[in-house]
Amino acid sequence: MGRPVVPFGKPRGERADAVRNRERLLETARELIAEQGVEKVTMDCLAERARLGKGTVFRRFGTRAGIFKALLDADERRFQEQVISGPPPLGPGADPMARLVAYGRARIVHLLDHHAVARAALDRSQHVPAGDASVSQLHIRMLLGQASA
Incomplete structure (x- = not known):
């Protein structure tokens, strides 16, 4: 029988670069929506406009x-x-x-x-x-x- 896992210490917070990337992506999405409308916002477009990798966008938001x-x-x-x-x-x-x-x-x-x-x-x-x-x-x-x- 296994013992329950009890975490020690406080959970690690989000990395500073991940927080910056998230904020950059959200701001970029707002800009794109204002310029082109919701329908035109894609993962590719968001990544390119924010100058981040498409993988970063997918890891952050999933879909x-x-x-x-x-x-x-x-x-x-x-x-x-x-x-x-x-x-x-x-x-x-x-x-x-x-x-x-x-x-x-x-x-x-x-x-x-x-x-x-x-x-x-x-x-x-x-x-x-x-x-x-x-x-x-x-x-x-x-x-x-x-x-x-």
């Missing part, structure tokens, strides 16, 4: 859909940072109802701005995800609770 998933994730994190610590009325410090209205407006704009990227993030070999609205639901519940208090 074309993976590029768009990473973009969505990065942009969602930025959006949530604005909600958590940005200026009012979206961020803390405003009346709960003003924040709720600001959140609704900002969320709609965010979703509309990311519609094409979200469609491109779908992997045709997998089922369509229902989406994770838990952060929005939690935030809306919190604001409604504060407004009724």
